[in-house]
Amino acid sequence: MPDLAAPLIAWYRENARDLPWRQPGFGAWGTLVSEFMLQQTPVARVIPHLEGWLQRWPTPTALAADPPAAAVTQWANLGYPRRALWLHRAAVEIRDRHAGVVPREVDDLLALTGIGDYTARAVAAFAYGDRHPVVDTNTRRVLARAVDGRSQPGPPSKGDLAAMAAILPADSAEAAIVNAAAMELGAVVCTARAARCDACPIADRCAWRAAGHPDTGDTRRRQARYEGSDRQARGAVLQALRGAVGHALADAAVIPDWSDPAQRDRAIDSLIADGLVEASGGTLRLPH
């Protein structure tokens, strides 16, 4: 396999975007919060929310001292509000199990609520500088193209970590840069729709480009339609409860005019099951 690390590092040093979590001394808690927010939410939408969150809760212990409702409200419209709940749970776990310090070991990070293969290694590599493969959707696409000669990656698998580990330099600081560079390249150059191969630092050693950019098919599952979905109903319920800041709402007063009453009830039940909503005495509120 051609050396991908060296050109990636050189390109990243010249072209990396100036993002908040890349500031020196941003800290492991800041990194952890940003990674939670970045799970399936675009960078541009995360940035405006990050500073306010960290100002309100500068440490895991500070967040853990407030009720989950505060986290879900502060989360605002970032989407997938379960992440706010899980981030709060992770903060409690960090306080109780790690004396309020974001752990450094991947296994300890993986044991926290809401942290999986990507986020655990992102924190260990970017906040603590340790040598781990970090694989997100951008990296998977870059590797699928450059190494496998495919237009899109296959389904996520454990093999993704090994594939990334195979191109990491021995030095841990350089390895962290290669991880970040692969993500960055996928985000701004080797994008899902129209790859800008003219601006790519590894175009001369890209298997996909060498093969003439074949369309090798797309195994990804189609995202379900949002309009009319249960997710939309859940979102509407939660938005109503967020607006009620703290106090409970009568069950019947929550999105009363929803076109599908059965779907409304189903949404509320599933939110209760997730722990995002509390029901008591015919009223609903965010969890305390």
Add this chain to the structure above:
DNA sequence: GACCCGTGGTG
């Protein structure tokens, strides 16, 4: 491994 989970920008 399949399916579920929000929200908004974009080509």
Add this chain to the structure above:
DNA sequence: TCACCAAGGGT
């Protein structure tokens, strides 16, 4: 317009 896409993770 509308399907696609986004620094994933839990069940």
